[in-house]
Every structure is written in C-alpha cells, then in structure tokens.
Amino acid sequence: MQNSQRTPGVVPGRLDQAAYRSNFDDLHPPLDSHEASVAADRCYFCYDAPCTTACPTAIDIPLFIRQIQSGDADNAAATILSQNILGGMCARVCPTETLCEEACVRQTAEGSPVEIGQLQRYATDHLMERGLHPFERDTPTGRRVAVIGAGPAGLACAHRLAMHGHSVVIFDAREKAGGLNEFGIAAYKAANKFAEAEVEWLLKIGGIEIRYGERLGEGLLLEELQESYDAVFLGMGLAGVNALRTEGEEHAHVRDAVDFIAELRQAEDLSSLPVGRDVVVIGGGMTAVDAAIQSKLLGAENVTLVYRRGRERLSASTFEQELATAKGVKIVLNAQPVAFNSEDGKTVSSVTFAYTDDSSTGFRLSEETFTLKADQVFKAIGQSLKGVPGVLETKDGKIVVGGNGRSSVEGVWAGGDCASGGDDLTVTAVANGRDAAEDIHAVLTGVAG
Amino acid sequence: MANLASEFVGIKSPNPFWLASAPPTDKEYNVRRAFEAGWGGVVWKTLGSEGPPVVNVNGPRYGAIWGADRRLIGLNNIELITDRPLQQNLREIKAVKRDYPDRAVVVSLMVPCEEEAWKAILPVVEETGADGIELNFGCPHGMAERGMGSAVGQVPEYIEMVTRWCKQNTRMPVIVKLTPNITNIVHPAEAAKRGGADAVSLINTINSITSVDLDAMSPEPMIDGKGTHGGYCGPAVKPIALNMVAEIARHAETVDLPISGIGGVTTWRDAAEFMALGAGNVQVCTAVMTYGFRIVEEMIAGLSSWMDEKGYASTAEIVGKAVPNVTDWQYLNLNYVTKAEIDQEACIKCGRCYAACEDTSHQAILMKEGRVFEVDDSECVACNLCVNVCPVEGCITMRPLAKGDVDERTGEPVGDYTNWTEHPNNPGAICAAE
Numbered sequence: 001m002q003n004s005q006r007t008p009g010v011v012p013g014r015l016d017q018a019a020y021r022s023n024f025d026d027l028h029p030p031l032d033s034h035e036a037s038v039a040a041d042r043c044y045f046c047y048d049a050p051c052t053t054a055c056p057t058a059i060d061i062p063l064f065i066r067q068i069q070s071g072d073a074d075n076a077a078a079t080i081l082s083q084n085i086l087g088g089m090c091a092r093v094c095p096t097e098t099l100c101e102e103a104c105v106r107q108t109a110e111g112s113p114v115e116i117g118q119l120q121r122y123a124t125d126h127l128m129e130r131g132l133h134p135f136e137r138d139t140p141t142g143r144r145v146a147v148i149g150a151g152p153a154g155l156a157c158a159h160r161l162a163m164h165g166h167s168v169v170i171f172d173a174r175e176k177a178g179g180l181n182e183f184g185i186a187a188y189k190a191a192n193k194f195a196e197a198e199v200e201w202l203l204k205i206g207g208i209e210i211r212y213g214e215r216l217g218e219g220l221l222l223e224e225l226q227e228s229y230d231a232v233f234l235g236m237g238l239a240g241v242n243a244l245r246t247e248g249e250e251h252a253h254v255r256d257a258v259d260f261i262a263e264l265r266q267a268e269d270l271s272s273l274p275v276g277r278d279v280v281v282i283g284g285g286m287t288a289v290d291a292a293i294q295s296k297l298l299g300a301e302n303v304t305l306v307y308r309r310g311r312e313r314l315s316a317s318t319f320e321q322e323l324a325t326a327k328g329v330k331i332v333l334n335a336q337p338v339a340f341n342s343e344d345g346k347t348v349s350s351v352t353f354a355y356t357d358d359s360s361t362g363f364r365l366s367e368e369t370f371t372l373k374a375d376q377v378f379k380a381i382g383q384s385l386k387g388v389p390g391v392l393e394t395k396d397g398k399i400v401v402g403g404n405g406r407s408s409v410e411g412v413w414a415g416g417d418c419a420s421g422g423d424d425l426t427v428t429a430v431a432n433g434r435d436a437a438e439d440i441h442a443v444l445t446g447v448a449g
Numbered sequence: 450m451a452n453l454a455s456e457f458v459g460i461k462s463p464n465p466f467w468l469a470s471a472p473p474t475d476k477e478y479n480v481r482r483a484f485e486a487g488w489g490g491v492v493w494k495t496l497g498s499e500g501p502p503v504v505n506v507n508g509p510r511y512g513a514i515w516g517a518d519r520r521l522i523g524l525n526n527i528e529l530i531t532d533r534p535l536q537q538n539l540r541e542i543k544a545v546k547r548d549y550p551d552r553a554v555v556v557s558l559m560v561p562c563e564e565e566a567w568k569a570i571l572p573v574v575e576e577t578g579a580d581g582i583e584l585n586f587g588c589p590h591g592m593a594e595r596g597m598g599s600a601v602g603q604v605p606e607y608i609e610m611v612t613r614w615c616k617q618n619t620r621m622p623v624i625v626k627l628t629p630n631i632t633n634i635v636h637p638a639e640a641a642k643r644g645g646a647d648a649v650s651l652i653n654t655i656n657s658i659t660s661v662d663l664d665a666m667s668p669e670p671m672i673d674g675k676g677t678h679g680g681y682c683g684p685a686v687k688p689i690a691l692n693m694v695a696e697i698a699r700h701a702e703t704v705d706l707p708i709s710g711i712g713g714v715t716t717w718r719d720a721a722e723f724m725a726l727g728a729g730n731v732q733v734c735t736a737v738m739t740y741g742f743r744i745v746e747e748m749i750a751g752l753s754s755w756m757d758e759k760g761y762a763s764t765a766e767i768v769g770k771a772v773p774n775v776t777d778w779q780y781l782n783l784n785y786v787t788k789a790e791i792d793q794e795a796c797i798k799c800g801r802c803y804a805a806c807e808d809t810s811h812q813a814i815l816m817k818e819g820r821v822f823e824v825d826d827s828e829c830v831a832c833n834l835c836v837n838v839c840p841v842e843g844c845i846t847m848r849p850l851a852k853g854d855v856d857e858r859t860g861e862p863v864g865d866y867t868n869w870t871e872h873p874n875n876p877g878a879i880c881a882a883e
Contacts, residue, residue, distance in 0.1 A: 034519075041517030044840050047800030050820070069517070109797040109841065 005277070005301040010253050010376050012274045014299025020270045023297035027188045027323075028118060036122040039115045040068040046105055051116060054103035056423070056431045057084035061100060065119055077127035078134040080120055085159045085434070086152055088128060088198050089181050090427045091121035092189050095317045099427070128197070133204040138165035140207065143444045146171065146229040148216050151179020152426045153235030153416025155202055156433030157440075162207035164441045169229070171214035176266075179237055180417075181426065183262040186290040188297070215239075217387035226411055231440045234399060234407070234414040235433055240386035244282065244379050248340030252347040257281065257291035257380035264294055276376025279303045280351050282337055283380030289316040291378045292329045303329045304372055306351075308336040309358050334358060336365060340377060350374050385418055395420060405436030413440060451756035452763045453749060455489060457729045458622040458647040458707050460580040462489035462553040465764050466720065466748050469711050469732035470494050470557035470583060470626070473742075475531055477541035480554075484545070486742035487749060490553025492624075492650075492732060495530035495585045496538055498560045498570060503529045503592075509670035512659035512679060523685035524735045525659045527670065527677060529591045530559050535573075543577040554578075555624065559585040559597050562607060564614045571619040581622040584611060586637070587653020589630050589680050599653070602628035605640035612644025624709060627651040627693075629686075634693040635700045642706050649697065650709035650732060652690045654680020683735035687713030691726055695775045698727025715744075717751030724764065725771035779869040786856045786863050787831040787847040789813070789824045795844040796822060802835035802845060810834050826857040 003011045015023070031039060043065040051061040059080050067076035080087035094100075096117040104113035127134065143166045147154045150172035158168040176182055181195040203210075214220045216236060225232045241256045248254070253276065267273050275298040281291050284307035292305040305324065307314060310333055314321065324331065335353040343349040351374045354365040385397050393400045393408035398420040405413040415422070415432025422428040442448035455465040467490035468474050468483055475494040483491060497503060505528055512525040531538055546554045556579045560566040574582060586602030593600040601607045608625060615623045625641035627634065629652040641649050656678045658668040668676030690712020697703045710728025714720050715736040723731050736744055752764075761767050791802070791814075798820040806814040813828035814835060824835075831847060839845045850856060850863045869875050 038518045044799045044801060046798075047804040047816075048820075049800075050798070105797040105799045 003299075005299050008277050008375065010274045010276045013271045014275065015271070017271060019299075024187045024191065024270060026191045027186075030125060031115070031118050031122045033122075036068055036073075036119060039119055040065045042106060043069075043114045044105060050103035050105065051100040051114075054099050055083075056099070056425070056427045057087075057090070057434070058431075059083045059087065059100075059120070061116055064123060065114065065116070068119055068123055073123045073126035074130070074132060074134070076119075076123035077132075080124060081127075081134060083434075084427065084430050085156050085202060086181070086198065086426065086430050087120055088124035088201075089152070089185075089190065089195065090430065091117050091124055092194065093181075093185050094427050095319065095425070097319050098317055128201050131201075133201065135159075135163055135205055137162055137206050140167065141165040141444070143167065143230045144169065144228070145231045145233065145440060145444075146225045147233045147235060148220075148225075149173075149179060149234070149236035149416070149418075150177035150199070150210055151235055151237050151416060152181060152429035153237075153419075153433040153436075154179070154233065155199065156430040157233045157235060157413075157415065157437045158208045158433075159202055159205055160434050160437035161440060162205045164437070166207070166230075166441070166444065168208045170208060170210045171216070171220055172210060172212055173215035173236070173239065175212050177210050177212075179235075183265055184258065184287070184290075185265070185426075186261070186294055187265055188294075215387060217389065222389040222391065222409075222412070230411075230444055232412045233405070233433070233436055233440065234388075234392075234412065234418060235416040235429070236387070237417045238383035238385055238397075240384035241379075242382040242384055244337065244381060246337050246340060248342060248348070249379075251340050251342045253375060254340050254348050254377040255379070257283065257287050257378035258383065260291055260378055261287065261294065264298075270298065273298060275300050276374070277301045278373045279376045279378070280372050280374040281305045281378045281380060282351075283307065283378075283382070284309065284314040284316060285380060285382065286316050286320060287383075288378075288380035289320045289324050289329075291380055293324050293327050295376070295378070296327050296329055300376075302373075304332055305329055306332045306335050306337070306353060306372070308334065308356050309363070310334055313358075335370070338365070338369065340374075341371070348374055348377055351377060383417075388418070404439035405432055406439065451753045451761060453489075453753055453756075455730050455764050457553070457709065458581065458624065460490070460553045460555065460622060461551070462730070463551055464489035464745075464749055464752075465724065465730035466745055467491060467553060467555075467709070467730060467732045468737065469734040470585065471734040471738075472526075472528060473734060473737050475533070477545055480541075480545050481548075483737075483742050484549045484552050487745045488552070488742065489730075490555065490580075492555045492557050492583050493538070493542055493579070495557040495559045495588070496535055496570065496574070497530050498566055499535050502532045502534055505529055505532050506672050508672040512670040512676075513683075514659055514685070521683060521735070521739045523657075523659065523681055524683040524738065525657050525670070525679040525681045526654070527590050527679040530557075530585070530588070535570075539573055539577050542574075542579055546578045546580075553580050555581045555583050557583045557585050557626070559588070559592060562596055562601055562611060567611065567614045568618050571615065571621075575619055575621055579621065581624060581647075582615065582619065583624040583626050583650060584615060585626050585653075586611075587626045587628040587651075589628060589654060589656045590678060599628040599630050602626075602637060602653070603631055605636050608637050608640040609644035612641050612646045616645035622647040624648045624650050626653055626711075628653045629689060629693055629712075630656050634696050635703060638697045638700070638703045638706060642703055646706070648707035648709060648729070649703075650711055651697070652686065652693055652712045654682045655686055655689065657681035682713065683739075684713045684715050687715075687719060691722060694723060694728055695726040695772065698769060698772045699775050717748040717755065720748060721752060721755060721767065722771075724767050725769070726775065727769045727772050729768055730764075781868060782866045783869065783872060784852075784864045784867050786850040786854075788826050788829050788850065789831065789833075789835050790846050790848045791822055791824060791835075792844050792846070793821065795841050797841055797844075798822070799840060801838045801840065805834050805838045828858060830858065 045062045064076040064079040101113035107113040147170045178195040279295040279300040339352040399414040405415045413436040416429035453464040470492040474491045510528045588598035592598035625646040660669045710723030711732040720731045
C-alpha cells in the first residue's frame with residue numbers, strides 16, 4: 001500500500017486489500033438456513049397480502065415464504081421467479097423499505113417488517129447455486145423478436161418471450177449484458193459478480209441470442225429491425241447524461257458518476273482504481289449516493305454530496321441517505337455549483353457553490369457562496385434518453401407507452417427506464433419487460449390485436 | 450409472602466415443584482444439583498429388580514419437534530428404566546436423603562407383575578429412608594413389551610392388584626403413576642384407589658413418533674435405519690394432561706384421591722393451572738431437560754407472587770379451585786351468547802380472521818375497503834376461531850350479550866340459563882318432560 005487516505009490527488013491503493021474486500025462485500029450478508037427459518041416464521045400469511053400488492057411484479061410473497069418455512073427453498077424461488085425473473089437481483093437492490101416491507105403488517109404492528117428481501121435472496125440464491133432453472137421453453141413458434149438493451153427490462157422481456165417459444169435477439173450497446181445491474185448498481189449490492197451470474201442463469205431458458213456493441217441509431221435502425229423481426233422491444237434505458245453547464249466543468253477529474261460506477265463495477269482489482277482525497281458528488285439520486293459511498297469505500301478521506309434542493313426532494317431513499325451518512329459521506333443540501341476551480345489550470349482543485357432558495361416563489365441562487373476542496377468531482381444530475389428514432393412519440397424525455405408497453409408505433413414495445421410510467425427501478429423494469437412480452441406473445445399468436 | 454411449603458400424602462417439601470422420575474433423577478450427582486437449585490423434591494428414576502440392569506440403545510434416545518427458532522415443543526424418548534445397578538441407586542438415594550432431609554425423595558419402581566418381585570424390592574427401598582414410592586405403570590416403550598410399565602397401567606385389575614401388594618408390604622405412601630395411553634383415565638384411577646393407593650400421578654408419556662426421516666423412510670429417533678414409538682412429553686402434551694387430571698379430580702369415585710400433576714409443566718403458571726384442576730403438586734421433566742435446573746427460580750418466584758396477588762396464603766388453598774367449573778358439555782349455558790369484536794385500533798390488517806372465517810367457518814367477517822375487517826353479528830356463531838388465529842393478542846375479543854339483547858343471528862332475545870338437558874331438540878329432554 002503505497003498511498004493512504006491522506007495522499008493528495010486522485011490515486012489508487014489508498015487502503016489495504018483486506019479493507020477493499022470488507023468494504024465491497026455484501027451490504028447485507030445472506031441469511032443462513034436457520035436465520036431464514038426464523039425470519040420466515042414471522043410471516044402471517046396475510047389474506048390478499050399487502051406486500052404482494054406493493055410489489056411491482058406482484059410476487060406471491062406469503063406463498064414463497066411459506067415454502068421456505070417448509071424447507072422448500074427451490075419451489076420458493078420458482079414462485080418468485082415466475083413473476084420476476086430477476087428476483088435474485090431485485091432481492092438485493094429493491095428499495096424494499098418503500099415497497100413490500102413497508103406494506104408488511106408487521107411493520108404496522110411493531111415497526112419491524114418480515115425480511116422479505118433477504119428471504120427472497122435466500123430462496124433465489126439457493127436455486128441458482130444449484131444451477132437449477134425452473135422454466136422450460138415452449139415448442140419454438142418460428143417468430144422472432146428483437147430486444148434492444150440487455151438490462152432488466154430487455155432480459156425480462158426476452159426470457160418471457162423465449163419461454164413462449166419465440167426466438168429473441170437482444171442487441172446491447174456494451175460488450176457485456178446486464179445493463180444497470182452490471183454497470184450501474186453499487187458493487188456492495190451485487191457482490192461476487194452476481195449480475196453476470198444471473199444473466200448466465202437466465203439464458204438457460206434457451207432461444208435468446210445476445211449481440212454486443214450494437215447501439216440503436218448507430219448502424220442499428222428501427223425500421224430494419226421492424227422488417228426483419230416480428231416485433232421489437234425497446235429497453236435501452238437512459239444512455240445520455242444531463243449536462244451541468246458550469247464554469248470549469250472541463251477540468252480534469254470532473255466526470256460523470258455513471259462512468260465512475262461502471263468502471264468500478266468492472267474493475268478486477270479495486271486497489272488499482274484511483275480516487276480523490278477530497279471528493280465532491282453533485283446530485284441527489286441513487287447514482288449520486290452510490291458514487292459518494294463507493295468513493296468513501298475506495299478510501300477517499302472526505303466525501304461530500306451536494307444537492308441543490310432540500311431533503312424532501314432527494315430521490316435517494318431514506319435508507320440510502322442513512323447508509324451514506326453511516327459510511328462517512330457528508331450531505332449538503334440547498335447548494336448548487338457555480339464554478340469548478342483549478343489551481344494549475346488543468347485539474348480541479350475546488351468547487352464553489354451558491355446556496356439556493358427553493359421556496360414557493362421559485363428556485364433561485366442566493367448571493368451566499370462557499371467553496372469545497374475537491375480533487376475529484378462526480379456529476380450525477382440525471383440521465384436522459386439517447387438515440388431514440390424520431391418516429392416514436394416521446395414526452396418528458398421518455399418513450400410514451402400504453403398499458404402493455406405498446407409505443408406509438410405498431411409492432412414496437414418499450415419498457416424500463418426509457419419508457420414512460422416507470423419508477424426507474426429494476427423491479428419496475430422487470431415488470432414492464434415481462435408484461436410487454438405477454439402482450440407481444442398475445443399479438444403474435446393472434447390472441448390480441 | 451405466600452407459603453409454598455407443600456405436603457403431599459404426608460410427604461413434606463419446601464415447594465410443590467418436584468422433578469419427575471426421568472433422566473434428570475437417575476443419579477445422585479444430578480439430584481444433588483437439583484436440590485441445590487431449589488427443587489422441592491424428586492421422584493428417583495425408576496428402579497428395577499435386583500440383577501443385571503436393563504440396557505439402553507446406544508443411538509439416539511430422544512426425538513423432538515420444534516418451533517421455527519428451535520423452541521422445543523414436544524420431546525419423545527425411548528429410554529428405559531435405570532440401567533445402573535440397584536444397589537448403587539439405593540446407596541445414592543440414602544446419601545441424598547440423609548443430606549437433604551427437608552426435600553421429598555420418592556422412588557419410582559417397576560418390577561415384574563409378581564408379588565414376590567414387589568415384596569423383594571419394597572424393604573430395600575424403605576431402608577434408604579425414602580419418603581415414598583411411585584409405581585411406574587406408565588412407560589409406553591420397551592418395558593411394556595416385557596409386561597411392565599404401561600402394559601400394567603392399561604389393565605385396571607393389574608393396577609389394583611399391584612397397588613394392593615405394595616400397600617400390604619410397605620409403610621411408605623404409594624403413588625400410582627398412570628399412563629395416558631388408555632381410553633378413559635378414570636378407570637385406572639379408580640383401580641388404584643381400590644388397591645389402596647395414597648395418590649395417583651399423571652400423565653406419563655404418550656405413545657408417539659415425532660417425525661419421519663423422508664430420505665431414510667424411518668421414524669425418528671432413528672436407530673440404524675429403524676425407529677419405534679417413544680413416550681411423548683413437553684409443552685405439547687399439557688392440554689391432554691390437564692384434562693386427565695381434571696377428570697379424576699371431578700369424578701365421584703376419585704374425587705378425594707390426591708393427584709401429582711405431570712405433563713408439560715414449564716412455568717409457574719402451568720403449575721398453578723395443574724393445581725387449580727386438582728393436583729396437589731407438580732412434577733417437571735422436559736422443561737429442565739431443555740433449560741436446566743435453574744428454571745425452578747422462576748417457578749418459585751412466579752407462583753409466590755401470583756398467590757400473594759390473589760391472596761392465597763398456602764398452596765393447599767389453590768388445589769382444586771377450578772374443579773367445580775369443569776363440567777360436562779350438556780350443562781354448558783346455551784343462552785350464553787357472545788359476538789366477536791375487532792378492535793380497529795389494534796388491528797394490523799393481516800386478514801387472517803377473514804381467511805379463517807370465510808374459508809373454514811361461518812362467513813361472519815366482512816372485508817371492507819382499505820382492508821377493514823368487521824364482524825357480521827348476524828352470521829357470527831362466536832366460535833372464537835378468529836380470536837385464536839389473530840396474531841395480535843387482545844385485538845379480537847368475545848363480547849357477551851346481556852340478557853334480553855337480541856342475537857342478530859337467531860333473532861331471539863338472550864334468555865336465562867338453559868342447557869342441552871332441557872333443550873327441545875334433545876330427544877332425551879322431551880322424553881323426560883312427558
């Protein structure tokens with residue numbers, strides 16, 4: 001270890017190997033079978049269960065927990081996966097505290113819900129570790145569907161279509177499948193290359209081909225896909241990054257948080273990943289929190305997350321905010337960057353912020369400013385739709401879709417972060433992909449028009 | 450502070466908590482530890498005749514069932530009577546009784562069903578200074594195959610005969626331990642009384658197979674791929690034991706027969722319940738086998754505080770206190786009408802009451818907008834199932850209707866006490882009226 005937390009500049013190896021391992025290990029260690037049995041015993045098997053209602057993929061939670069109680073984790077996993085094929089990842093990344101666990105009657109009763117997320121992980125891990133895939137592909141129909149994006153929405157759509165016997169080709173802009181599961185989620189939420197393993201497991205259904213390095217609008221044209229395939233599903237997420245347009249943004253070590261997170265997720269050796277001593281993250285969403293926490297975990301001495309509005313507007317969940325604080329991230333609210341300063345004219349050395357006034361009369365900058373030392377700055381002020389063919393109707397930066405994911409163009413469906421109506425969550429993307437697949441299937445088999 | 454001192458068939462002990470004849474009382478070492486912990490008495494593990502002792506299996510002797518967090522709910526055993534030489538046990542009993550004169554030491558016995566066998570063992574037990582004997586007519590496994598234990602306890606004539614032999618051959622009080630593996634507990638109790646028994650103790654363990662190993666296709670506990678029925682005990686058997694104790698306590702022929710209550714006693718409250726149903730004292734086994742001897746501290750403190758709170762000065766005052774309220778179904782008040790009532794503030798909206806009532810009972814709970822569950826009095830038969838399945842204690846209660854109130858289900862006003870013996874639908878009642 002040549003560097004320490006106090007080494008100035010953006011440098012790798014601030015920590016020893018053991019610290020990297022423990023910092024990026026599972027955020028919540030998995031339950032063992034006894035813990036699972038005790039946790040499962042707390043479930044009341046509610047009638048018309050509120051947790052199931054709260055789940056965007058409507059997993060039959062009381063049933064799968066009862067299956068765990070009876071020592072049948074594999075069937076529990078089948079119950080989960082039949083509704084949510086990425087149930088393994090969702091068990092890790094879902095904001096359960098605002099979904100199923102918030103609705104749990106034990107939350108109402110005693111402020112301590114059944115650990116649904118952890119139990120879901122127990123069941124899905126059990127099945128996946130045994131290499132079992134509980135679904136079979138129907139007789140091939142000869143129909144072909146193109147799916148854009150191998151992220152949660154695309155994968156869920158492809159799996160359901162493949163189950164129904166259709167052939168699916170997924171086109172993904174990157175060199176690896178998984179989308180945000182692989183490139184965007186914080187490492188400690190998907191430890192041990194889980195995203196990769198899950199994709200590999202999902203593809204066991206058969207009938208799915210993935211073509212890498214294929215980006216819509218760059219050699220891959222919607223009209224050609226429409227000609228060659230019986231249906232097209234768009235699940236390419238939000239590939240663009242919102243610009244800050246602040247003075248000095250071009251200085252070295254001022255970069256997009258999504259790139260930093262993707263780089264971190266793909267790093268084989270975290271000690272080789274450089275990070276600043278004084279890191280400033282700009283933004284208030286999950287990406288901002290993930291970048292801030294992971295900078296801290298990589299050994300940055302000071303990490304400050306600065307958001308231009310008040311706490312009530314922070315889109316990162318309370319749990320995420322508390323996690324950030326617990327890991328040592330300082331959260332500053334109601335401040336917006338006005339200049340990225342550089343002492344040597346090349347690399348960033350500090351950021352000047354103006355306090356903001358976000359009242360009923362509108363949002364404006366105040367006269368009062370402050371400056372934070374910064375040798376590395378991550379921008380995380382939101383992602384945007386990119387490369388959407390003009391023929392598709394869009395609104396507020398999303399592809400407009402109907403109930404089953406149908407876009408304004410016949411034969412083209414969309415879901416996940418790129419489409420309207422979602423919550424930018426893995427679980428809603430899975431629900432969108434699955435439901436669109438069912439609708440595509442209905443159309444292709446003549447059940448629906 | 451309430452006086453917990455107990456006198457049972459003339460045997461004195463500082464509290465009514467005895468250890469039952471079982472593994473915890475097989476050796477001097479264990480019994481000394483029990484007395485140091487505060488137990489009022491022990492029934493020494495069953496002695497057999499002079500000669501080569503029995504042998505036990507060398508695989509598992511116990512099987513169990515558990516709650517999710519390994520809380521032991523029921524225990525089963527296939528251990529036999531003591532497998533240590535008779536003389537060694539006698540020496541140890543004598544030493545312990547000498548050192549703990551204020552504690553009760555009763556010796557459990559099981560010898561072949563021949564008068565000579567009993568005549569031989571009684572004097573040597575008496576010689577130890579033990580306070581009494583307990584005849585083990587209860588063990589349902591192993592020894593029963595050899596014509597002892599429950600094989601005797603299942604034949605009232607044998608119980609009477611052996612009890613009489615013992616009473617004729619010893620000055621010690623004789624307690625007859627009954628097996629629950631019979632059709633009606635009062636018959637063996639009557640037989641014991643006819644034979645001159647000073648008391649009965651019950652229940653012994655219940656024939657059981659705790660579970661089946663579905664890979665080996667063998668009952669548990671499994672000995673080399675096979676299993677046999679063992680005696681079941683622990684918290685799970687308490688309701689069965691309470692009923693049997695109460696049946697003897699209220700039966701005309703046995704109403705005065707002292708009872709030592711056994712069967713799943715785990716806390717002071719269990720003990721108080723047994724005593725209220727007529728037990729003069731209680732014997733404990735599974736609870737100490739699960740948690741160790743120290744639990745007696747909780748039992749002593751708990752029983753004492755409860756007695757103080759209720760104003761009972763001695764344990765004799767609580768014995769049988771609930772017996773007058775144990776009756777036959779036919780005498781229950783058919784005009785006692787209650788309706789379930791759900792406390793909406795306490796309700797956590799799990800819907801278990803709804804599922805239970807809708808699927809398996811009388812469709813008397815309505816599920817309304819926003820998961821609000823309400824009782825439909827016009828359908829509620831007051832079965833109490835909703836109370837029993839509700840996870841929130843006290844959330845659903847049974848509200849009794851006052852006399853004159855109209856029961857919405859029947860449209861009839863609530864009347865005075867009436868029971869089945871007087872009911873018009875009872876052919877016997879009509880016959881009597883004619």
